Amino acid sequence: MREMRADQDGRRFKVYKEWMEKEGIPVYEAFAGVEDVTEVPRRSWARTGGLGTFIELEGLKEAGVLVYIAEIPAGGALEPEKHLYDEFIYVLRGRGLAEVWQEEDAKHSFEWGEGSIFAMPLNVSHRLVNGGREPVIFLARITAPIAMEAFRNTEFIFNCDYKFTDRYSGKADFYLVGEKRYKDERNNYWETNFVPDARTAFAGDGLSPWKVEGGSLTYFPTSSMVGVHTSEWPPGIYHKAHFHGAGAMIMGLRSEGYVLIWHRYYGIHPYQDGHGDQVLKVPWKLGTVYSPPNDWFHQHFNTGKEPARHLAHTYRQLPLWQLVYEGEGSGRGDVRQGGHLIEYEDEDPEIRRSFKEEVEQKGIEFAMKPVVYNTEPFKFSF
Numbered sequence: 075m076r077e078m079r080a081d082q083d084g085r086r087f088k089v090y091k092e093w094m095e096k097e098g099i100p101v102y103e104a105f106a107g108v109e110d111v112t113e114v115p116r117r118s119w120a121r122t123g124g125l126g127t128f129i130e131l132e133g134l135k136e137a138g139v140l141v142y143i144a145e146i147p148a149g150g151a152l153e154p155e156k157h158l159y160d161e162f163i164y165v166l167r168g169r170g171l172a173e174v175w176q177e178e179d180a181k182h183s184f185e186w187g188e189g190s191i192f193a194m195p196l197n198v199s200h201r202l203v204n205g206g207r208e209p210v211i212f213l214a215r216i217t218a219p220i221a222m223e224a225f226r227n228t229e230f231i232f233n234c235d236y237k238f239t240d241r242y243s244g245k246a247d248f249y250l251v252g253e254k255r256y257k258d259e260r261n262n263y264w265e266t267n268f269v270p271d272a273r274t275a276f277a278g279d280g281l282s283p284w285k286v287e288g289g290s291l292t293y294f295p296t297s298s299m300v301g302v303h304t305s306e307w308p309p310g311i312y313h314k315a316h317f318h319g320a321g322a323m324i325m326g327l328r329s330e331g332y333v334l335i336w337h338r339y340y341g342i343h344p345y346q347d348g349h350g351d352q353v354l355k356v357p358w359k360l361g362t363v364y365s366p367p368n369d370w371f372h373q374h375f376n377t378g379k380e381p382a383r384h385l386a387h388t389y390r391q392l393p394l395w396q397l398v399y400e401g402e403g404s405g406r407g408d409v410r411q412g413g414h415l416i417e418y419e420d421e422d423p424e425i426r427r428s429f430k431e432e433v434e435q436k437g438i439e440f441a442m443k444p445v446v447y448n449t450e451p452f453k454f455s456f
Contacts, residue, residue, distance in 0.1 A: 087138065090222040094128055097121060099142075101128045106335050107356045107364025111143050112166055112211050119144070123153040133365035137321030138220040141363070146170065146210040151203040158231045159221035161194040161214055162300040162387060164272070164325060166361060168210030171203040176237055176244050184249040189271035189327070191385070192249065193298035195242035197234060213363070215300055215323060215387050241297050248297075261303075262292040269294060272304060272385050273327045286313040286374075287443060301388040305374075309382075310433050310441035312375040315342075315416040315425075320368035323387040326358040329378030333358055334425065337370050338454055342409060342416050345424035371416070373425070377433050410452055419448045 094101060099119050108114060108129060116125040125145040134141060146152055146168070154173075169187035176198055185205070186192065194200050204210045221231055242248065252266025269275050276292070289307035296302070307313070309329070317338050324333075333356045340349040356364050358374075366372040376382035407413035410420065418426075430440045 087135075087219045087223055089226050089228070090140070090219040093218070093222060093228050094140075097126075097128075099126045099128060101130060103130045105132050106354055106366070107131065107333075107358070107362060109357060109359070110361040111213055111363050112361050114143050116143060116145050121153065122155065123151070129363070131323070131363075131365040133320045133367040133370070134323060135219075136368050137319070138217065138223065139321055139323070140216050140218050141213065141323065142216070143211065143213050146202060146204040146212075148207050148209055149204060152201055154199050154201040156197050156199045156232070157216075157218070157221075158197050158225065158234055159217045160196060160298045160300050161216045162296075162298055162302060163190075163192055163194065163212050163214045164385065165190045166211045166213060168204060168206050168208055168212075170205040170210055172249075173201045173203070174242075174249070175199050176242070177235070179244050180246075182244075182246055182248065184268060186268070187270070189273040190269065191272045191294070191302060192268045193296045193300065195248075195297055196238045196299075197236060198238075198242045213325070217299070260291070262290065263295060264292055265295045267296045267298075273383065275304065287311050287441075289313070303386050303388075304383055305386060306381050306383045307374075307376060308441060309376055309379055310439045312425075312429055312442070313373055314418060315371045315373040315421060316414050317366070317369055317371045318414055320365075321388060323363060323365045324358075324374075325385040325387075326360050326362040327383040327385050328360065329376055329380050329382035330357070330359040331375040331377040331382060332356060333364060333375065334373045335364075335366055335370050337367075339369075341454065342371075342420055342452055343422040345422045350424070375429055377429075377436060377438065379436075379438055409454075417448075418442075418445045420452070423447060 099117050100115060102114050114127050116127045119126040127143050129141040129143060165186055165188055167188060171183055171185055173181055173183045175181035222228060225231055249268045251268060251270060252264060254265040256263050286307045288311060289305060291303055291305050293303040334353055335356060336344050336353040340352050341347055344350060344353050358364065374384065407415060408417050409415065433440050
């Protein structure tokens with residue numbers, strides 16, 4: 075099945091695969107995640123003037139998303155570029171300056187540092203400059219595979235003159251830290267194209283208990299079609315298992331822990347039903363990147379001594395349940411009601427037992443509320 079999917083992906087994204095080969099940098103492949111992207115070897119990238127490596131994860135490939143890790147040498151700068159695909163950047167190390175401009179219009183710039191996130195406007199010229207004495211390392215998520223499949227011409231993608239003024243007006247305040255913040259019944263929102271440090275930016279006041287006890291979500295609507303949000307939750311706590319469509323990418327920003335990932339074919343009780351060997355346990359920390367494939371349950375655990383924080387990239391500026399499951403009866407809730415979440419009382423008891431054992435061994439208080447397990451049978455229909 076996986077071999078057939080790989081063959082289909084090869085045919086579907088032929089132009090992008092050929093472009094990747096011509097770029098001349100390594101391709102680092104992993105199924106679910108990379109524990110520390112800063113340690114992935116990088117090689118000289120002639121087109122950009124820096125160093126880089128493409129990173130391919132199964133869930134991102136399924137959605138036509140590509141990630142790369144790049145390095146700007148100390149005192150150096152990347153070559154100017156523009157392209158007909160979205161790009162969202164997270165700075166892992168270093169500090170510097172970004173220059174952004176439309177052809178023949180004024181050039182604007184802003185400074186960034188470790189933890190900064192920002193979107194590069196569609197088809198707008200931009201250049202990144204290293205402002206320090208150490209190399210800059212950043213990670214970028216791009217929608218190049220979709221664009222290249224659509225246009226099937228890389229010259230057009232990198233040399234189109236059309237100005238998307240609805241996405242970038244050229245105003246000097248485009249990259250000022252946004253002041254528009256609001257909330258709905260579940261989430262916090264902060265409209266901005268630039269967050270100086272996503273590791274410490276205010277993540278809201280705990281409006282999302284439906285997904286994790288004591289947790290909060292803050293969405294950052296930007297001009298990009300790449301959606302991004304932070305999720306934060308206390309020590310000794312873990313998320314409810316949930317699934318959604320492919321394309322989400324999660325980065326560890328603070329604390330440490332692990333994520334459990336398994337295909338929903340193996341049900342809501344994988345250990346109890348004898349499928350424990352099909353559950354992947356991926357450790358995460360600052361610099362970890364992981365992406366669950368389509369229809370795979372995943373569950374985030376905080377085993378550190380401080381609140382955990384993740385940065386999640388999705389395919390749109392909508393929550394994933396609205397993007398891929400709205401209208402299919404899944405909604406946001408209990409799998410028993412057609413949703414995408416396993417409530418704590420429905421999960422496999424081994425999940426809580428093993429987490430409790432691990433945090434207590436580290437001297438961390440197990441902070442989950444008591445649960446009475448539901449013994450009513452449940453099975454997905456496929």
